[in-house]
Amino acid sequence: MSKNGVRYNGRINVAIDGPAGAGKSTVARKVAESLGYIYVDTGAMYRAVTLAANRSGIEPHESDRLKELVESIHIRLKPGVEGQTVLLNGEDVTQAIRTRDVTLRVSQVASHEAVRTRLVDIQRELAALKGIVMDGRDIGTQVLPQAELKVFLVASVQVRALRRYQELNENERIPLNQLEEEIAQRDHSDENREISPLTCAKDAVVLDSTELTIDQVVALILDLSRTKLAEAK
Template sequence: MSRRISVAIDGPAGAGKSSISKVVAKKLGYLYIDTGAMYRGITWALLETGVSIDDAEAVSQALPHIQLELQATESGLVVLVNGRDVSQEIRTQYVTSHVSQVAAQKAVRTKLVEMQRDMASAGGVILDGRDIGSVVLPNAELKIYLTASVETRGHRRWLELKDSENISLEEVCRTVAERDMMDMNRKESPLVCVDDAVVIETDHLSIEETVQTLIDLIRKAELGGCHG
């Protein structure tokens, strides 16, 4: 008997976690929870209201006034902050360059981890982020670590941004490398590859190949197959 499971997908910035997870979830009829969009939403709200993101106390006091919602629509995920659709604003390089700083704040992580666990409690979910397998869903039936080189990830991110922002490939690669350092070395829930995760390196895999790899792993885990 197969069952609907919880899937934790971790990995560094630009590894393709969100785009891959969305496709896999749609194909399997799973709920996709974009935890990165949640952190971006909080980051956008703090920057928009002028809160100093270096001030842990100020951030903590601002959080109760930020209402965050994710809505799945036919055209994709909609991120609402206090009722406003900020799905586009949260993807700018400005927000990207500050999100690791905000995500490192304990109060922010506490608020969002609680939301994520609540959303995942029914099973049949795919969550992606940096601490899903280690902190948010340590008992997930399947844990995947999706990664690629800084050069590959930087190039992918640059392709997403180049038509809307005047930014060089070198600058994007530098931002990706800096974010890796921040995410791996932060005090609260650093980016780690847990021992029981399946590591998938996507440098030489197409989106379709990566999607199929994940689907095969999920189908096996649904049947209770081993996945260490």
């Protein structure tokens, strides 16, 4: 059976977008596990590029050098029992991409057209056969605009800052109000960049996780997924 020219294989694609710290990665991973789908953490891919740039001494504004870099590196996402492993040129960088040095630069690196074009091509290839849960900031609007289910996950700046604070190692922790300012600045940067800004797709379901647990958000998305699966048949 086919729909809109695409053969239906009993699976759909789920796109989960939203600002930094909204819980997208954790929610997307759990949804994928429950559905038996593959989870694709696009944010980790951009973080891997940023880590590679930092290691190579490439500044976020050096477009030409970033273009050369992203065309030469190999990024692989490997699912595992304890979560997703991120490999950069064969090296496990799952922890290294979560440092503050990477966090403070990833939005700038991700704003470059060459970086986004290269990674979006990879992301679309991964989703071609369906059965993908992908999270990011422009999945429903740019990467997978035909995804059967689109969710835009939000939360207050204060709650998102607290979540990030709790994720940081003790030696990386900074005042909570500083984290709130950084997240607000990240929101502004993501929403106003020229290339693929953070935008809620018109047909996305908006979920506010401010007062919800991770499991509650996952349950809501699973219910939406079942509805979309029934519609796709």
